[in-house]
Amino acid sequence: MVACAEGLGVPRGSPMFRHALRAVAFLSEEKLTTKLEHLKKMFRLSDAEVGIVISKAPAVLLKTKESLQRRSEFLMSEVGLEPTYIAYRPAMLMYSLEGRIRPRYYVVKFLKQNGLIDHDRDFFNTVMVSEKVFMERFICPHKKAAPHLAEDYATACRGEVPARFSFT
Incomplete structure (x- = not known):
């Protein structure tokens, strides 16, 4: 071995x-x-x-x-x-594709498409941070602009794709 x-x-x-x-x-x-x-x-x-x-x-x-x-x-x-x-x-x-990678990708994509974060975010750093840090950086600062983001993220973590995360 x-x-x-x-x-x-x-x-x-x-x-x-x-x-x-x-x-x-x-x-x-x-x-x-x-x-x-x-x-x-x-x-x-x-x-x-x-x-x-x-x-x-x-x-x-x-x-x-x-x-x-x-x-x-x-x-x-x-x-x-x-x-x-x-x-x-x-x-x-x-990391789990369904429980971590995909939901975080959807959140960042949603934030970018709505002009809430810049487009130069490093994907690796998005995936690797702890859940607490991810919430502090990507969910909490946008409570007013995207009030359903935390709920949509939780739904995505359960393997479902919320309508607001359906990108065309």
Whole structure:
């Protein structure tokens, strides 16, 4: 397991090493190769970029192919993120698409379309902040201009898309 984790590019002294050990613990070499190939194909990554993903977020190997496919489609097609952007920020792949990534994207898109925030927000920082910080930065300051935003965000976190978040 140790050799396998190191072979993936996660050094022993790295804080991610124990996560890499856990990720490869129950994967045969064949399954690991298949998972790496899926990552490469789904996110259109080079071998070097796959290495970056694994070194920064080895637990990505524990995600199912279907789960990663949904994230790939959403992040690249709907959000418009480039593969390299995702490769250098793979921690966002560890969050729930339905419970965190998609609802936060909808809130930010709503705020941008209504001129309530600037268009140069970094998506990664939107996803990575805690729920409390997200509420303080993106929901609370807009209570008057968008009184239903908190309710719509809560609805989106439950997997439903509120009408106000239906973008054309």
